[in-house]
Amino acid sequence: xxxxxxxxxxxxxxxxxxxxxxxxxxxxxxxxxxxxxxxxxxxxxxxxxxxxxxxxxxxxxxxxxxxxxxxxxxxxxxxxxxxxxxxxxxxxxxxxxxxxxxxxxxxxxxxxxxxxxxxxxxxxxxxxxxxxxxxxxxxxxxxxxxxxxxxxxxxxxxxxxxxxxxxxxxxxxxxxxxxxxxxxxxxxxxxxxxxxxxxxxxxxxxxxxxxxxxxxxxxxxxxxxxxxxxxxxxxxxxxxxxxxxxxxxxxxxxxxxxxxxxxxxxxxxxxxxxxxxxxxxxxxxxxxxxxxxxxxxxxxxxxxxxxxxxxxxxxxxxxxxxxxxxxxxxxxxxxxxxxxxxxxxxxxxxxxxxxxxxxxxxxxxxxxxxxxxxxxxxxxxxxxxxxxxxxxxxxxxxxxxxxxxxxxxxxxxxxxxxxxxxxxxxxxxxxxxxxxxxxxxxxxxxxxxxxxxxxxxxxxxxxxxxxx
Amino acid sequence: xxxxxxxxxxxxxxxxxxxxxxxxxxxxxxxxxxxxxxxxxxxxxxxxxxxxxxxxxxxxxxxxxxxxxxxxxxxxxxxxxxxxxxxxxxxxxxxxxxxxxxxxxxxxxxxxxxxxxxxxxxxxxxxxxxxxxxxxxxxxxxxxxxxxxxxxxxxxxxxxxxxxxxxxxxxxxxxxxxxxxxxxxxxxxxxxxxxxxxxxxxxxxxxxxxxxxxxxxxxxxxxxxxxxxxxxxxxxxxxxxxxxxxxxxxxxxxxxxxxxxxxxxxxxxxxxxxxxxxxxxxxxxxxxxxxxxxxxxxxxxxxxxxxxxxxxxxxxxxxxxxxxxxxxxxxxxxxxxxxxxxxxxxxxxxxxxxxxxxxxxxxxxxxxxxxxxxxxxxxxxxxxxxxxxxxxxxxxxxxxxxxxxxxxxxxxxxxxxxxxxxxxxxxxxxxxxxxxxxxxxxxxxxxxxxxxxxxxxxxxxxxxxxxxxxxxxxxxxxxxxxxxxxxxxxxxxxxxxxxxxxxxxxxxxxxxxxxxxxxxxxx
Numbered sequence: 001x002x003x004x005x006x007x008x009x010x011x012x013x014x015x016x017x018x019x020x021x022x023x024x025x026x027x028x029x030x031x032x033x034x035x036x037x038x039x040x041x042x043x044x045x046x047x048x049x050x051x052x053x054x055x056x057x058x059x060x061x062x063x064x065x066x067x068x069x070x071x072x073x074x075x076x077x078x079x080x081x082x083x084x085x086x087x088x089x090x091x092x093x094x095x096x097x098x099x100x101x102x103x104x105x106x107x108x109x110x111x112x113x114x115x116x117x118x119x120x121x122x123x124x125x126x127x128x129x130x131x132x133x134x135x136x137x138x139x140x141x142x143x144x145x146x147x148x149x150x151x152x153x154x155x156x157x158x159x160x161x162x163x164x165x166x167x168x169x170x171x172x173x174x175x176x177x178x179x180x181x182x183x184x185x186x187x188x189x190x191x192x193x194x195x196x197x198x199x200x201x202x203x204x205x206x207x208x209x210x211x212x213x214x215x216x217x218x219x220x221x222x223x224x225x226x227x228x229x230x231x232x233x234x235x236x237x238x239x240x241x242x243x244x245x246x247x248x249x250x251x252x253x254x255x256x257x258x259x260x261x262x263x264x265x266x267x268x269x270x271x272x273x274x275x276x277x278x279x280x281x282x283x284x285x286x287x288x289x290x291x292x293x294x295x296x297x298x299x300x301x302x303x304x305x306x307x308x309x310x311x312x313x314x315x316x317x318x319x320x321x322x323x324x325x326x327x328x329x330x331x332x333x334x335x336x337x338x339x340x341x342x343x344x345x346x347x348x349x350x351x352x353x354x355x356x357x358x359x360x361x362x363x364x365x366x367x368x369x370x371x372x373x374x375x376x377x378x379x380x381x382x383x384x385x386x387x388x389x390x391x392x393x394x395x396x397x398x399x400x401x402x403x404x405x406x407x408x409x410x411x412x413x414x415x416x417x418x419x420x421x422x423x424x425x426x427x428x429x430x431x432x433x434x435x436x437x438x439x440x441x442x443x444x445x446x447x448x449x450x451x452x453x454x455x456x457x458x459x460x461x462x463x464x465x466x467x468x
Numbered sequence: 469x470x471x472x473x474x475x476x477x478x479x480x481x482x483x484x485x486x487x488x489x490x491x492x493x494x495x496x497x498x499x500x501x502x503x504x505x506x507x508x509x510x511x512x513x514x515x516x517x518x519x520x521x522x523x524x525x526x527x528x529x530x531x532x533x534x535x536x537x538x539x540x541x542x543x544x545x546x547x548x549x550x551x552x553x554x555x556x557x558x559x560x561x562x563x564x565x566x567x568x569x570x571x572x573x574x575x576x577x578x579x580x581x582x583x584x585x586x587x588x589x590x591x592x593x594x595x596x597x598x599x600x601x602x603x604x605x606x607x608x609x610x611x612x613x614x615x616x617x618x619x620x621x622x623x624x625x626x627x628x629x630x631x632x633x634x635x636x637x638x639x640x641x642x643x644x645x646x647x648x649x650x651x652x653x654x655x656x657x658x659x660x661x662x663x664x665x666x667x668x669x670x671x672x673x674x675x676x677x678x679x680x681x682x683x684x685x686x687x688x689x690x691x692x693x694x695x696x697x698x699x700x701x702x703x704x705x706x707x708x709x710x711x712x713x714x715x716x717x718x719x720x721x722x723x724x725x726x727x728x729x730x731x732x733x734x735x736x737x738x739x740x741x742x743x744x745x746x747x748x749x750x751x752x753x754x755x756x757x758x759x760x761x762x763x764x765x766x767x768x769x770x771x772x773x774x775x776x777x778x779x780x781x782x783x784x785x786x787x788x789x790x791x792x793x794x795x796x797x798x799x800x801x802x803x804x805x806x807x808x809x810x811x812x813x814x815x816x817x818x819x820x821x822x823x824x825x826x827x828x829x830x831x832x833x834x835x836x837x838x839x840x841x842x843x844x845x846x847x848x849x850x851x852x853x854x855x856x857x858x859x860x861x862x863x864x865x866x867x868x869x870x871x872x873x874x875x876x877x878x879x880x881x882x883x884x885x886x887x888x889x890x891x892x893x894x895x896x897x898x899x900x901x902x903x904x905x906x907x908x909x910x911x912x913x914x915x916x917x918x919x920x921x922x923x924x925x926x927x928x929x930x931x932x933x934x935x936x937x938x939x940x941x942x943x944x945x946x947x948x949x950x951x952x953x954x955x956x957x958x959x960x961x962x963x964x965x966x967x968x969x970x971x972x973x974x975x976x977x978x979x980x981x982x983x984x985x986x987x988x989x990x991x
Contacts, residue, residue: 002834004560004751005841006924016848016925025840028847028868029731035705036737038603042730045600047832055562058828062566068586071571072579079576082812088573089492091527095534097568103543105554106757108904110963111956112473112896115540116756122481125976129521134987135974139758141612144812177808181784185626185659223514232511261514284587285577285813286612287759296978298969298990307757311973312966314959321958323966325974331615331653332907336662341653344613344747344762348755355534358481359491361524366516367494373508378501397511421580429578452498 002052070424075454077426080401080445081226082143082174082274083282086255087449089359092279096352106307106347110323117322120347121309123354130257130357130365131271132264133293137306139346140290143274144175147220147251148182149305149340150270150292154218154247155188156303156339162217164189166210166246168202172226173434175251188217197437200229200394202237211244218247218270223263224256227431227443228401229394238267254278254291254353256399258365259373263293270294277447279356280349289349304329305340307347368448369399375455376400376446382459383444387468393441400447404428407439409466417442419465425458471899473956474539481533482976485525492527521977540957541756542901548927549901552872552916553648553696555726555748556901563751563825567818577813581798587817588797592788594824595763601835602725602742603735604765609815610785614723615650616810617743617762618690620784621719622658623807624741624766625688627782628717631771631805638687638716644673646697646908651690651721660687667910671699671863673707686714692721693737694728696908696916698846698869708738717741722762725749726920727843727871730836740779741766752822761819771805781805786814841921842871845928849873849919852932858886858939862911872918874911881913886942886949888913893952893960894938900931 002008007016013025022028043050053061076085096102100115107113124136140146151165165183167176169192179190193210194203202221210216219241223231231237238248250263252273263271275289276282294300310325331338360368380402383391388409392402406413413430420427428444435441446455525533543549549556575584595607611617622641629638641655642663652662663681668674673691689711693701701707711718720734720742726749734742746752747760754760764783771777780787784807786799802808830838846869854861858880861873877888892902892915904916919928941948953959965971969990973979981987 002830002837004558004829005834005837005921007841007844007921008837012925013844016844020844020847020851025844028840028843028870029700029728031700031702031867032728032732033702033705036732038731038733038736042836043832045832047597047600047835048827048830050831052831052834053829055829058562058566058825061828062590062825065586065590066569066571068589069571069575070583071574072576072583073574076574077576077579079578081578083577085574085576091491091531093568094531095538097564098535098538099545100538100541100543101756103545103559103753104541104756105543105549105551105556105754105901107541108551109892109896109902110961111893111953111958112542112901113540114957115478115537118478118480118540119534119537120756121975124974125480125482126520126522128975128977132520134978134981141616142811142813145612145616145810172812174809174812177802178810178812181623181808181810182657185623185657230511230514232513234514257516257520259508259510259516261516262520265517266514281573282576283573284575284579284584284817286811286816287818288812296987296990301990308974310966311976311979312962312971315962316959317962319958321961323961323963325967325972327967331649333649334653335649336652336656338649338653338656341615341619341650341657342613343615343648343650344745344754344760345758346612346755347757348759351756355530357522358525358530358533359527360494360522361485361490362519362522363524364490364492364494365522366519370508371494371497373510374497374501374505377505377508381504397509417580421583426576426579426583448495451495452501 072426075425075457076449078428078444078458079426081429081443082172084277084445084447085282085449086277086447088279088281089356091359092352092355095355096348101351102348114322117309119351119354121311121322123350124309126354126357127291128293130254131293132262133271134296135301136293137304137308139350140292140306141346142288142290143251143272144178146272146290146292147175148179150249150272151179151183151188151218152186153303153305154249155186157247157299158217162215163187164191164216166191166193166216166219168193168221168225169195170200170225170227171222199396200225200227201231201233201396204233204236204240207237207240211246214244216244216246218249220249222251223260224253224399227403228398229396230260230399234266256369258369269300275349275353278353280352287346287349289346289353302329303339306342306345371448372400375450376402379446379455382455386463386466388466393438401443401445403438403441404444405439405441411466413440413442416462416465420461423461425461471955475957476536476540478536480976482523484529484533485523487524489524489526491525491530547899548923548931550903550917550919552874552904552918553723554904555918555920557751557920557922559751559753560826560829563822566825567821572817572821585797588788590824591820592790592797594820595788597827598744598763599765601729602744602765603733604742605768606780607763607765608783608785608787609763609820610810611762611764612811612816613758613760614743614745614762615654617764618650618654618721619657620764620810621741621743622654622660624782625717625719626658627807628771629687631777637685640685641687642681642689644691646695646910647690648723655690669863671695671697672702675703675706678707678710682710682714684714686711686716688717688719690719690721692724694724694870697863697874698872699864699867700870704737723748724871726839729839731839735767740769746819746823750823751826752819759816759819761816777805782807784808784810838921845919845923846871846873849928849932852929853935856936856939858942872916874908875915876911877913877915880939880942884942884946886946888915890949890952891915891938894949895934896953897955898934900934
């Protein structure tokens with residue numbers, strides 16, 4: 001007997017089998033050809049702990065496992081790089097724990113799913129206003145896969161023969177292989193535009209040169225960039241891209257959009273990004289929220305991947321209602337000619353982000369963005385004061401992440417990391433393996449979760465480790 | 469049975485709240501920090517010029533709004549959701565607690581491996597359990613959804629032929645006409661041409677059509693077994709032989725795994741690559757459309773003996789490994805022959821932990837019981853409904869179904885113009901979610917029904933009774949079904965208008981700008 005399987009008691013099973021007209025459950029499987037059957041001892045396979053467990057036993061087993069993890073809260077990790085330790089408001093968790101939402105399927109039947117569809121429409125709407133773009137889909141897997149799909153989309157929008165996409169050399173190294181895996185079969189070539197060694201910003205001369213053959217489908221930038229600095233020439237890059245007939249795609253961290261200009265206002269045709277900072281937690285890598293938005297242009301929208309909710313009315317025209325829209329782009333209708341194969345996405349994460357955006361509202365994003373910037377700048381300044389430490393490496397302004405170089409201290413970052421760990425502090429992400437020209441450099445991340453005490457503890461610990 | 473869904477006249481969130489309100493207090497910047505940093509210098513060229521047009525609500529308003537909306541949604545915790553091929557089963561609450569534990573939420577994906585040993589151990593176990601369930605050798609937990617797993621599969625097939633230096637001639641993937649739309653879409657994304665083959669009247673793959681389709685260009689075949697008709701593919705071994713003869717790979721779409729666990733395993737039937745939907749078969753919730761998790765497992769066959777490349781070397785994402793000597797778990801990141809990464813980090817850990825807990829609770833005995841329960845439910849329901857006027861049971865009507873059954877409302881549609889959609893709306897009115905309708909495409913007026921292992925005998929009986937009642941009404945008063953649903957939050961939704969270029973409204977911003985005359989039709 002199993003509490004999750006209501007018909008498992010023998011008496012019920014027997015009755016059902018009798019109605020079906022068989023004497024045993026095995027008879028229902030007799031059409032499986034002999035050669036295709038499983039022949040070993042199923043119960044001896046390593047599946048779970050080899051026997052059913054009660055809830056109490058599950059809990060005890062899992063507690064032992066969880067006790068082997070180290071959760072950093074005081075202070076939170078100083079790690080970023082595409083996943084960041086932002087706060088998760090209680091209301092977000094509360095709403096995404098509503099069973100009517102989380103145990104629902106994709107709303108194929110709109111009339112009984114209106115609440116879910118409205119909530120997702122509101123996600124699309126609030127994200128659209130944050131980005132200043134007109135159309136937002138109801139989610140992709142994450143920033144990396146959203147960026148990859150945006151490149152494929154750009155290629156479809158453009159005339160045949162435009163097979164290159166230009167990206168910054170400083171782009172997120174965790175996104176790069178994803179983009180390669182998605183785009184390589186379609187013959188798309190990803191090329192890196194040089195960056196200015198002093199500022200980190202995109203080299204505009206190199207950009208123009210690479211655009212000159214006029215076979216570029218799109219130019220992509222991140223803002224803020226993976227290395228933390230703000231790409232202040234975003235608008236100019238977009239204008240140059242458009243001059244050469246390329247689309248302009250901006251990848252964003254939405255939590256920066258209270259202080260940084262919206263991609264729609266910077267000339268982006270498509271915007272993508274990572275919604276994880278909007279109250280979703282880091283969860284060791286997923287689920288996250290791929291943001292995907294486009295401007296009001298049928299040529300662009302027709303090529304969009306993913307599900308989109310739309311406002312409509314009931315058939316009698318009397319009431320407002322919601323439906324999934326522009327579905328002829330999607331795999332269940334268009335099959336091999338669909339804009340993407342995506343089906344299951346990250347709707348519950350989109351719902352969480354909707355709640356988050358509603359909580360912060362019109363003025364919360366600016367306030368939060370400023371708090372983050374103050375604290376990250378304080379951290380960089382204090383670290384920079386340590387002899388042999390340089391923070392940030394680049395002259396440009398940054399948002400929440402910044403590069404910290406230890407070349408002057410003559411110590412490998414790995415050693416500093418280990419020593420910090422002994423003090424229950426998790427330092428930043430070593431970036432030397434992707435950017436050897438930066439030497440012993442790590443990317444540190446400071447958010448609203450790191451207060452002055454946390455930052456001071458980090459600084460004094462590094463001082464101590466370096467013997468300064 | 470009387471059913472009335474909540475019908476709140478809930479405004480769009482933009483119409484709620486009042487200027488000055490906020491739902492979340494952002495801490496003040498410490499004075500010392502302000503003093504130390506001075507004025508913030510956001511570069512003028514990229515500083516936000518006007519605040520986002522977001523609503524202004526207090527915390528309680530946000531909560532009430534979304535609670536009202538939740539009451540106009542319907543999930544498996546409300547009642548039966550027998551969407552065929554979606555495997556909507558109960559999501560155990562102990563798994564909810566474990567997967568949503570704040571101690572998991574605060575783990576960064578790039579955290580030092582020494583600090584996440586417990587989680588890695590759990591994920592390592594899950595890799596092993598899944599491999600055993602599907603009869604494969606190595607699993608990656610990296611893909612975020614079923615279709616993401618399919619893309620992993622088709623890219624792996626591509627890589628297999630690339631490594632063997634034969635990609636230029638391996639250009640086609642064979643897919644049955646009963647397949648999910650994601651199959652051909654995933655094959656196309658990996659650059660393959662799709663060759664569709666038809667199903668035979670008994671629901672099996674038409675073997676003549678298959679033989680005619682197989683050629684030296686065949687890179688692989690994608691198949692779900694049991695099929696979307698709920699029928700076990702009886703020719704699977706011959707199919708595998710045909711495909712392997714031309715050095716193609718067999719891909720198993722795990723959508724219907726719930727119908728065979730304990731009785732047959734993809735890896736034993738000749739499949740080389742299999743994906744698993746944790747959010748279908750292993751109890752993680754569907755989240756209103758996601759997140760899911762779509763692990764991919766392979767038989768570790770040799771791809772290139774000279775360079776010692778195995779099929780598992782092609783898999784994407786970090787795979788959890790165990791170093792016995794040091795008693796330490798670690799992540800193996802993609803090597804030189806891997807297809808790389810398909811999302812930035814590990815995988816969808818929250819759904820994976822749901823699955824982990826689900827399997828932990830059931831053990832091998834319970835997992836097999838799950839399949840037996842699901843199959844009993846399908847055939848019990850089929851028995852109750854079969855023969856009812858208005859419904860037809862196409863493709864091998866005498867055969868037992870596995871995880872699901874596909875009825876057709878074609879007789880009813882043909883005779884009195886009451887369609888599968890009308891039947892669906894009639895079920896909503898009784899407080900049940902509808903089946904998957906109009907899929908698979910090879911069944912006209914399809915009603916694809918999958919009760920899984922979750923539904924009680926009593927609910928199966930109620931569901932069948934309601935379908936019979938709908939048929940009776942259809943023949944007595946065929947106009948009435950067109951007025952359904954009546955008991956849901958809204959009446960029938962105008963989906964055509966929703967996508968019309970002049971009306972299409974994907975966001976409130978579009979609604980607002982259009983009203984202000986600032987936005988034309990979508991051109």
